[in-house]
Amino acid sequence: MELRTRIAHHSARIAVIGQGYVGLPLAVAFAQVGFPVTGVEVDLDRVETLNRGVSHIRDVESDTLKELVTAGRYRATSAMEDLAESEAIIICVPTPLRKSKEPDISFVLAAAAGVKKYLRPGQLVILESTTYPGTTEELLLQMFTEGGLRVGKDFFLAFSPERIDPGNPHFRVRDIPKIVGGVTPACSELATLLYGQIVNKAMPVSSPTVAELAKLYENTFRSVNIALANEFALMCAHLGVSVWEVIDAAATKPFGFMPFSPGPGIGGHCIPIDPLYLAWKLRMNGYEARFIALADEVNRSMPGHVVNLVVDGLNRRGKCLKGAQILVLGVAYKRGVADLRESPALDVIALLRHKGAQVRYADPFVPVLAHEGLAAERVELEAEVVRQSDAVLILTDHQEFDYQLVVQEADLVVDTRNALRHFTVPQERLIRL
Numbered sequence: 001m002e003l004r005t006r007i008a009h010h011s012a013r014i015a016v017i018g019q020g021y022v023g024l025p026l027a028v029a030f031a032q033v034g035f036p037v038t039g040v041e042v043d044l045d046r047v048e049t050l051n052r053g054v055s056h057i058r059d060v061e062s063d064t065l066k067e068l069v070t071a072g073r074y075r076a077t078s079a080m081e082d083l084a085e086s087e088a089i090i091i092c093v094p095t096p097l098r099k100s101k102e103p104d105i106s107f108v109l110a111a112a113a114g115v116k117k118y119l120r121p122g123q124l125v126i127l128e129s130t131t132y133p134g135t136t137e138e139l140l141l142q143m144f145t146e147g148g149l150r151v152g153k154d155f156f157l158a159f160s161p162e163r164i165d166p167g168n169p170h171f172r173v174r175d176i177p178k179i180v181g182g183v184t185p186a187c188s189e190l191a192t193l194l195y196g197q198i199v200n201k202a203m204p205v206s207s208p209t210v211a212e213l214a215k216l217y218e219n220t221f222r223s224v225n226i227a228l229a230n231e232f233a234l235m236c237a238h239l240g241v242s243v244w245e246v247i248d249a250a251a252t253k254p255f256g257f258m259p260f261s262p263g264p265g266i267g268g269h270c271i272p273i274d275p276l277y278l279a280w281k282l283r284m285n286g287y288e289a290r291f292i293a294l295a296d297e298v299n300r301s302m303p304g305h306v307v308n309l310v311v312d313g314l315n316r317r318g319k320c321l322k323g324a325q326i327l328v329l330g331v332a333y334k335r336g337v338a339d340l341r342e343s344p345a346l347d348v349i350a351l352l353r354h355k356g357a358q359v360r361y362a363d364p365f366v367p368v369l370a371h372e373g374l375a376a377e378r379v380e381l382e383a384e385v386v387r388q389s390d391a392v393l394i395l396t397d398h399q400e401f402d403y404q405l406v407v408q409e410a411d412l413v414v415d416t417r418n419a420l421r422h423f424t425v426p427q428e429r430l431i432r433l
């Protein structure tokens with residue numbers, strides 16, 4: 001039976017390489033509609049827990065995973081040779097930045113090398129990792145055709161960007177349209193058919209590069225607009241006006257405006273990183289991406305601004321930062337997740353420490369803070385802890401925090417997320433971004 005029919009019958013064997021925030025929900029989505037799915041993962045501990053039906057991703061319930069493992073529709077493995085049996089292979093490995101802010105596509109290359117080794121006629125390969133435009137055709141296509149296999153005839157290759165928003169209960173895998181850019185029309189057709197089994201809408205575009213660029217445009221759009229909101233916060237501070245009130249007022253316009261929120265900086269695996277992939281590629285082509293550079297500069301200046309706000313607040317209370325006890329609320333990069341990657345809280349804590357402050361943190365999702373050389377003591381958000389603190393600094397507005405308690409007990413609150421918008425707090429005890 002040919003691949004098209006096996007996809008339509010949900011009997012095609014699917015391998016998803018990388019079982020992280022992107023790969024695991026995707027693998028589960030395919031397994032839930034009946035496909036036999038293998039999660040290929042280099043982290044042996046992760047393989048072991050996944051095979052016991054224990055999920056490390058909040059958006060995937062362990063009960064769901066357990067059912068799929070028991071039913072034989074999902075299993076994890078570290079064995080690349082299992083790719084030989086797969087008919088569709090989807091690559092979801094990390095694409096971080098090097099310290100030099102250049103793309104680190106070593107994970108993609110390692111995964112692609114594994115695919116190449118077991119590539120055989122009839123297979124469909126899809127890259128989902130966010131990457132610079134050209135990766136699919138300049139690197140993967142090049143590698144896969146070296147042995148003489150012909151794309152669009154012997155095997156099929158496409159790029160389809162992942163657009164999930166971890167922790168967002170309103171938009172799950174099925175609700176987010178998939179963009180699909182195949183190297184040939186046959187590649188697009190097969191990849192679109194495959195995704196059409198698990199999402200409400202799968203939309204082909206004319207090439208992998210268009211699909212790669214669409215993802216980068218989305219994330220550059222967010223980075224630039226968050227930077228604009230952040231700079232607006234700085235401008236409003238100079239004028240003594242609440243940026244939050246200004247944004248709320250502007251957002252009443254029913255067309256032509258979309259509200260973005262300022263904050264302590266940007267974090268996560270995507271927004272601080274992906275636009276720099278694009279800027280790097282453009283630089284290789286003799287073009288400086290100015291919006292991207294400026295947005296990056298403004299967003300990365302926010303942790304320093306937050307520390308200045310803490311200094312100002314302590315001054316108001318007749319205290320200095322050196323030796324002050326600061327309680328940070330929320331260290332994950334955004335509300336409702338445990339992800340510390342690129343979290344601006346890490347920079348804020350490092351800067352506070354550098355200036356002599358003592359820092360503890362509370363975060364219901366992050367039991368231990370030990371990340372890239374930075375560690376901090378975790379405490380529960382309790383009245384006594386708040387009373388012991390010279391300032392409470394809200395960096396991530398998790399819904400689980402008891403803000404009433406903070407308002408009642410804190411001597412000073414610095415709120416970078418407008419988490420206290422519904423509370424009345426005396427002016428001398430509250431600093432808002």
Ligand SMILES: NC(=O)c1ccc[n+]([C@@H]2O[C@H](COP(=O)([O-])OP(=O)(O)OC[C@H]3O[C@@H](n4cnc5c(N)ncnc54)[C@H](O)[C@@H]3O)[C@@H](O)[C@H]2O)c1
Pocket residue numbers: 017018019020021022023040041042043046092093094095107110111128129130131162163164165166269270
């Ligand atoms: N997290 C998000 O919200 C999000 C959203 C959209 C797109 N993306 C993109 O998706 C890609 C994956 O991101 P993520 O958040 O899932 O990363 P992640 O770190 O959560 O997961 C990646 C997984 O891949 C594994 N891995 C690394 N190299 C491997 C290899 N050679 N073979 C098998 N497994 C390997 C890692 O051990 C890890 O478990 C990135 O390009 C990212 O930019 C992420």
